[in-house]
């Protein structure tokens with residue numbers, strides 16, 4: 196039989212990057228500046244990637260407005276992670292943070308300024324001075340549009356450095372050879388419906404999060420976990436997928452995010468009695484306790500009948516006392532969102548908010564160079580030719596709960612580190628490895644099934660059932676029964692994914708085909724989440740089943756690894772040894 200790949204157009208690059216968010220574009224910039232040929236694929240125009248929506252800030256211990264140092268940041272991140280974060284990676288990130296931010300500044304990123312010209316920094320949840328003594332101002336901000344400023348800066352620099360963008364291209368599947376090495380991806384050009392093979396000496400995934408597997412989410416429509424789906428189908432494990440962050444303040448009913456920066460600027464959460472209830476749960480950190488803790492406290496208020504509104508189902512975020520001037524200067528987009536989505540002007544009235552899915556702590560396991568690591572040889576052996584950075588990866592700096600502002604930091608620190616590592620690696624490789632004869636078969640067979648479908652369910656009916664199952668069975672409050680039911684429900688939905696019907700078979704800009712392909716990725720992430728969550732019998736960070744109220748370090752201080760084939764789980768130890776400093780040993784997490 197003639198190999199299918201021969202009939203497909205092929206393009207060759209030193210590096211193929213899937214994803215043009217902050218992490219993908221930080222990596223591509225490093226590579227393009229070093230003179231490598233780099234292509235960056237994105238389902239949307241680069242500056243519409245979800246990074247553009249980041250509001251509050253990027254964390255770095257610059258100490259511009261209050262005393263600070265990287266070791267305090269390191270301590271806060273470990274404690275925030277509920278000790279599931281790897282301390283070598285956390286040290287790497289917190290040490291690099293000031294340089295990473297100054298680099299952005301020198302590229303022209305328009306940060307807000309203090310009177311002395313330094314970068315403006317605001318307080319943020321879980322970020323403290325001297326190991327929890329008092330809040331510290333560590334979040335470097337460009338008003339409440341930090342991600343917008345960051346992404347546009349990186350895009351401009353990439354254009355200047357001649358990075359090649361493949362806009363509105365969707366990667367379909369990884370290409371691996373018999374040695375297990377990664378040789379590139381198959382991809383769909385949305386404009387024409389044509390499929391290509393993109394070969395790279397190295398392939399880097401920067402595909403972002405998968406918040407769209409939940410019904411109530413702050414995430415963009417494109418956040419369907421494509422990188423995770425492709426990795427899982429190609430036989431790679433997904434790490435710590437039970438840990439999903441609920442952001443305390445999504446606009447009730449709409450999901451749109453109200454940044455933690457609002458509480459950083461002095462905003463207060465109040466229950467139906469007008470009480471500032473966080474004082475009871477977290478006497479020191481109050482409204483600026485980490486997100487898992489604040490979300491659960493809000494949930495507790497609602498369960499105990501102190502929720503607001505006719506259904507007592509939300510909480511109020513009051514910032515009226517901050518003053519019109521600060522709101523207009525520091526939080527202009529928040530005011531606009533509140534007026535548009537909640538019909539309140541926060542200068543005068545509080546904003547109705549509720550915990551909403553925001554961020555996945557888990558992802559494709561990597562080391563600090565961004566290399567994807569396999570599950571053999573103590574889970575440390577890097578996969579040849581495969582890197583992952585940003586929200587789709589799990590390095591793991593966020594552990595069981597991410598601190599606000601540490602994601603934007605993660606993107607630029609590890610995007611740059613991966614870029615540097617690839618530069619060294621690619622220089623040693625003279626030629627591309629030959630493609631296997633069946634390089635594109637898997638992706639083409641998946642497309643073919645959709646092409647030949649003549650009956651079956653609509654994609655969005657099945658996607659809706661994924662979202663409602665996840666919302667109900669993997670939410671803020673988890674019980675063993677809910678999660679066990681969730682596992683069987685999601686497996687039933689997974690069966691249905693294989694039989695969806697693509698009614699519109701047209702080629703040009705067929706968004707129905709794209710959505711059907713996204714569905715296949717969403718279900719991998721949903722299964723990974725449900726199965727990993729059901730298995731973990733303790734409360735840690737964002738995962739808190741009511742039967743297991745305590746953290747159990749003896750049995751569960753370890754990372755989960757989920758394999759798509761047979762929903763198999765295995766585990767690996769947490770790296771408690773930092774690179775140069777002493778470990779921060781596990782202790783109770785109080786605020």
Ligand SMILES: Cc1cc2nc3c(=O)[nH]c(=O)nc-3n(C[C@H](O)[C@H](O)[C@H](O)COP(=O)(O)OP(=O)(O)OC[C@H]3O[C@@H](n4cnc5c(N)ncnc54)[C@H](O)[C@@H]3O)c2cc1C
Pocket residue numbers: 213214215216217218219236237238239241244245246247248249250251252253254341342364365366367401402403404413414415417418421422452454553554584585586587599600601602603604606
């Ligand atoms: C509303 C909101 C506010 C936030 N605020 C903050 C904040 O203030 N501070 C902070 O630290 N963090 C914040 N976060 C988190 C942070 O913004 C994200 O974790 C981060 O931006 C993700 O960046 P990324 O580079 O990993 O991916 P993204 O920016 O999500 O980009 C993913 C890219 O992958 C592409 N892609 C995906 N699948 C495919 C495919 N199959 N083929 C081709 N391309 C593909 C997309 O087109 C896109 O270009 C916020 C998140 C949200 C949702």
